Amino acid sequence: MIPHPQKNTAAWLHFSSFSRFFIPFGNLLVPLLLWSIHKNKSPYIDAHGQQILNFQISMLLYTSLMLLILVPLTALYIFFGAINIDLWGLNAHHVFFPCMIVLFGLALLSSLFEYGLIIYAGVKASEGLIYTYPFTFQFLK
Numbered sequence: 568m569i570p571h572p573q574k575n576t577a578a579w580l581h582f583s584s585f586s587r588f589f590i591p592f593g594n595l596l597v598p599l600l601l602w603s604i605h606k607n608k609s610p611y612i613d614a615h616g617q618q619i620l621n622f623q624i625s626m627l628l629y630t631s632l633m634l635l636i637l638v639p640l641t642a643l644y645i646f647f648g649a650i651n652i653d654l655w656g657l658n659a660h661h662v663f664f665p666c667m668i669v670l671f672g673l674a675l676l677s678s679l680f681e682y683g684l685i686i687y688a689g690v691k692a693s694e695g696l697i698y699t700y701p702f703t704f705q706f707l708k
Contacts, residue, residue: 569611569695576605577615581689584623585682594623614697617707618688622700626681629702630674637670 580601586593602616644667688698 569609573609573611574693574695576601576609576612577692578689580605580612580615581619581685581692584619584685595620595627598623611695611697615688615692618698618700618703619685621706622684622688622703624706625700625703626677628704629677633670633674633677637667637674640666640670 580598583597583601584594586597590596598616598619602612602620606613606616644664684700688700691698
């Protein structure tokens with residue numbers, strides 16, 4: 568049986584990633600700080616700290632990859648759209664704009680998915696269960 572204070576700490580580890588809205592990179596820094604303070608007190612807290620940090624690092628990698636695609640695509644759209652050049656017989660509006668809409672939609676959906684998973688993991692932590700985030704690389708073990 569896991570003591571109630573440890574459940575609360577584990578839940579707050581997950582919820583602390585919402586600090587990104589107040590602190591730049593708070594989604595990584597605040598859970599890292601909390602985890603480093605509490606990880607030696609309980610294997611339960613240690614496991615949850617590793618889970619949230621692995622998830623946040625994975626989401627950072629996914630977001631960076633999406634930006635690496637989206638930023639050049641946007642620049643090409645602006646460049647080719649401004650001078651009205653056809654690419655392979657297609658106007659820039661027919662090529663780049665739909666791709667940008669899809670990528671922006673994926674970014675929005677991934678953010679909503681991320682927030683939902685964080686809330687779900689926090690609730691599971693408060694119930695005494697260990698939640699493993701999907702699509703997460705295991706950087707910390």
